[in-house]
Amino acid sequence: MHKPISTFFIAVFAIVLCVSSASAGKYQLAYWRELGAWENQAPPAGTYGMHDVWIHVWNEDGTPRPNVQVRNSSGFNFGYTNSHGIVHTQLWSSASDFMCYDGTNVSEATPIFDERRAPHWGHYSWEVGFVYRNSNNPNGVFDTVWDGVLNSTSGDNCDIDAPCTRSLAFVSTNPEEACSDPYTLSSTVTEAGQTFVAKGDRVIAAKAWLNGNAGFKAEILDGGPNGARIGSIVVSPSESTYEDILAMWPFDSVPVTPGNTYYLKITSTNGTPFQVQRTLGNTYPNGCFYENKSAVPSSDMCGLVVMAWTGYGSNGRISGRVRDINSVALANARVTAQPGNLTTFTNSYGDYNLYNVPPGVYTVTASKSGYSEQTLRGRVVTAGQTTIVNLDRLKALTNLLSNPGFESDFASWTKIGTFNRYPDDSGQGFAVVPHGGQKWVGTVICQGGNQYGTLYQQVGVSNDYEYLASGWYFTDAFANNRAQEWPNDNQCRLGIDPKGGTNKLASWVVWSDWSSSQNQWAELKVKANAQPPYAQMTVFLDYKIPYTHEWNKAGFDDIFFGRSMPVIVIETNPSASNVSAFSATITWQTNAPSDSRVDYGLTTSYGQSKTVSTPVIDHSVTLTGLRPNTTYHFKVTSGGSGYTSDTSADFTFTTAPCTIVSDIRNLNALPDQTEVQLSSKIVTAGVNQLGNMFYVQENNFPAGIRVNSTDNTICEGDIRTIYGVLTTVDGERCIDCTSTDLFSTANPVPRPYGIIAGQLGGVAAGKAYGVNNVGVLMRTWGAVTSTGSDYFILTDASGHQLKIMCGSIPKPSGFVAVTGICGKTQSGGTAPVLRVRKQSDITPF
The missing domain is CATH 2.60.40.1120 (Carboxypeptidase-like, regulatory domain)
Incomplete structure (x- = not known):
């Protein structure tokens, strides 16, 4: 949240009286930096320093952009850029961000720069650069992530940072040490320079500090002071202060290779000798300062180089x-x-x-x-x-911890060893600004060491879930009379006891690595699974300060603990493959193992779904029972217990056409695996009668066929259209049914055809009916000569034996007439059978 703006701003609210002509372009935040302590004239440089902000705005062709309003995100107007594209304003014990506005185009805002902080309380300065691009989608970007801690505080003048964006390939202040920039005048030279390593592929702007704040000529050379020039020479104007000075190149005029070394060459605008300011120490480790092409060891030129990324060379x-x-x-x-x-x-x-x-x-x-x-x-x-x-x-997670930000001191936490809450009455706590809220916990030792501390909190959990503990920690220390920082001595870690105990030394406690944050808030994270039957877990915060140094610090703030709820993401658009008349396979990929669900139907209301619960990354769900030559809508969903699920957009596929058959006799000419639609046939035996199959038949002549199905709603007397695939089982032609359409029920079935047992199945040439009368409702007679578990044997007058499949129907004895469906089984060769539907199909006589 942005902090309120002080009424002490020198700038005032104003109606926009003059802005640059609006166009469909874009302002890019190119860089920002906090001035070093010596450049800003803050202690130990002599005074409490300035509280100024310099904002540069220029066009992508390298020219200044005048008459652009500089304001903050609350609408406060700091003024309009001058003819050199500069606004110079001041902050008075306040905080603000900065952005450009020309009546149409608004830039990204900088972070909030805060004046109200220790140790100088209102004496900090910044420099900001914006470049106007002619396109809303320009071909270059700036790395505006920053190094160093923004708005850092301390009880010590030099224990603060001077952060800057990574778009500055070179800057003469160490961003993690504001007092790193003591400077002095160089020798009188005709050329000064600085080597640097490219952090982008375009050099955009540069700054140097000539004596008297004089303007300069700048150029980029390849490799060093004797290298070839890349691009053009640009000239900066003379200004009243060093911070006002900036030389800008056209955006694409100085192409470089990331990771290679280049040389910023500086000469005076009129060719006369000059002096530049240079640092007294080696603040930039990847290059050095040059006087008249000779290196000056352990020194850097006071200045900076701004870089952008367009193409990226080999990367x-x-x-x-x-x-x-x-x-x-x-x-x-x-x-x-x-x-x-x-x-x-x-x-x-x-x-x-x-x-x-x-x-x-x-x-x-x-x-x-x-x-x-x-x-x-x-x-x-x-x-x-x-x-x-x-x-x-x-997805925002539910924090199961009480008092996670320590705003209620140590409520709900148990301490082991030394833990204090800051800021406190001792005055030491202002050395570290809380990560969030008003307080943090840990320790600050002005002179001392060998100190350890642990906090823990026990939390109720649900079994079988993964839990995440995360939070922010801070460590720092000084040694050798503040001449050396020891950020790795003091360390913090975060732990979880999945059994909910209070002994941090237990072997099953899961810990993050011991870590040092180097004078800034950094994040720790650790995960553990709940372990049945334990109904709670314990979160540990642990620090160690093993050595005596000045201003040892270690602390924690804003701790989170809760179910990790990893996000399942559908990474590839789902697609339909192996699409036939009656089926299709839907495939997609997710970022983590998860279940698979496909919703599908004739509209985006879907209405049907299929779920596979096995967690996988590569998902495949086969839909069956589809209709031929039909367009289906579908979407997929993947998730699972303990996960945040993801659902795709709507997609479609169209099934293939099939062979439409109106006469059962025509099926004989079609090979197995043919996808068919058999239209409007009467069911002569239902699934509820035969189990796993039913039979349909023509009404006006003896032709029928077996249909394999487990749909118990298919009953004798139904009129149905059958969809499926032709196959052969035990010598009997069948349809593997994928679905049916029901038109009516309880219709009278055809009368059975009478035949002697020896002619069932058409075993004698010229004596068969229909399609060898297999699949047809038939009636025959004879004597029961033996029985089995689900059948009996009928023997006719000629001595021919026929197997009667009767399932659970009681087996008769004596002489009987039997009605049933003629089928076949495989028993030492294909043999006909008669499948009885119900008790009334068997008539004694």
Whole structure:
């Protein structure tokens, strides 16, 4: 949340009287930096320093952009850029962000720069640069993630940072040490310079500090002071202060290769000798200062180099956004690409960039404390290209901890060892600003060490779920009379006891690594699964300060514990394959193992679904019972217990046509595996009578066929259209039914055809009826000569024996007439059978 703006701003609210002519372009935040302590004239440099902000605005052709309003996100007007594209304003014990507005186009805002902080209380200064691009979708970007802690505080003048964006390939102040920039005048030279390593592929702007704040000529050379010039020479104007001075190149005029060394050459505008300010120490480890082409060891030129990314040479870039499931932008979310553990954080708009990414296939993860993680696999990075990876399914999680931000001191937490809450009455706590809210817990030791502390809280949990503990920690220390920082001595970690105990030494406690944050808030994270039958888990916060140093610090703030609820993401659009007349297979991939559900139907209301519960990454669901030559809508959903599910958009597929048959006799000419539609036939024996099959027959002549099905709603007397695939079982022609259409029920079935047992199945040439009378309702007679578990043998007058399949119907004895469906079985060869439907099909005589 933005802090309120002080009424002490020198700038005032104003109606926009003059703005640059509006166009369909875009202002890009190119860089920002906090001035070093010596540059700002803050202690120990001599005075309490300035409280100024310099804002540069220029066009992509390298020319200043005048008459652009500079304001903050609350609408406060700081003024309009002058002819050199500059606004110079002041902050008076207040806080604000900064942005450009020309009546149509609004830039991204900077972070909030805060004046109200220790140790100087209102004496901090910043410099900001915006470049206007002629397109809403320009071909370049700036890395505005910053190094160093923004708005850091301390009880010590030099125990603060001077952060700057990573778009500054070179800057003469160490962003993690504001007092790193004591400076002095160089020798009188005709040329000064600075080597630097490119962090982008375009040099955009540069700054140098000539004596008297004189203007200069700037050019970029390849490799060093004797290298070839790249692009043009640009000239900066003379200004009243060093911070006002900036030389800008046209956006694409100075192409460079990321990771290579280049040389910023500075000469005077009129060719006369001059002096520049240079640092007294080696503040920039990847280059050095030069006087007349000779290196000056352990010194850097006071200045900076601004870089952008357009193409990426032999590497690429991953860019995108991070949002929650309600499309709310998530600022300061961590984005990591593996392999390589490439990491960055989102800006205030939830956008991120990972630069200089080697070509390959990456898994990209977004995380933010208190939210579920989202991971996308298989993202391909190509040399010279940008790969867009949007992670927009993060879900806010329920924090099960009480007092997670320590606003109620140690309520609900148990202490072991030394733990204090800060700020406190001792005055030491102001050395670290809380990560959130008004308080943090830990320890600050002015002179001392050998101190350890643990906090824990027990929390009720549900079995069989994964739980996440995350939170923020801070460590720092000084040694050797503040000449050396020891950020790795003091360490913190986060732990979970899945059994809910209070002994942090238990072997089953799951810990994060011991970590040091180097004078800034950083995040810890650890996961563990609940373990039945234990109904609670314990969260541990642990720090150690093993050595005596000055201003030892270790602390925690904003701790989260809850179900991790990983986000299932459908990574590939679902597709239909193996589409036949009656079936289709739907496939898709997810980022993690999850179940599979397909909703489908003739409209986007769907109405049918199929679910496979086995967790998989590569999903495949086969839909059956479809209708031929029909367009189906479908969507897929993947999730599971303990997961946030994901659902696809709507997709369609159209089934293949099939062979439409109106006469059962025509089936004989079709091969097995033919997909057929047999239209409007009467059911002569139902599934409820025969089990796993039914028979249909023509009404006016003896032709019928077996249909394999388990649908118990199919009954004798139904009129149905059958959809299915032709096959042969035990020598009997069948249809494997995929679905049926019911037109009417309880219709009278055809009268059975009478035949002697020896002629059933058409075993004698010329004596068969219909399609060898198999599948037809028939009637025969004879004597019962033996019985089995589900059959009896009928012997006719000629001595021919026929197997009567009767299932659970009682077996008769003596002489009987039997009605049933003529079928076949495989018993030492194909043999006819008669399938009895019901008790009344057997008549003694």
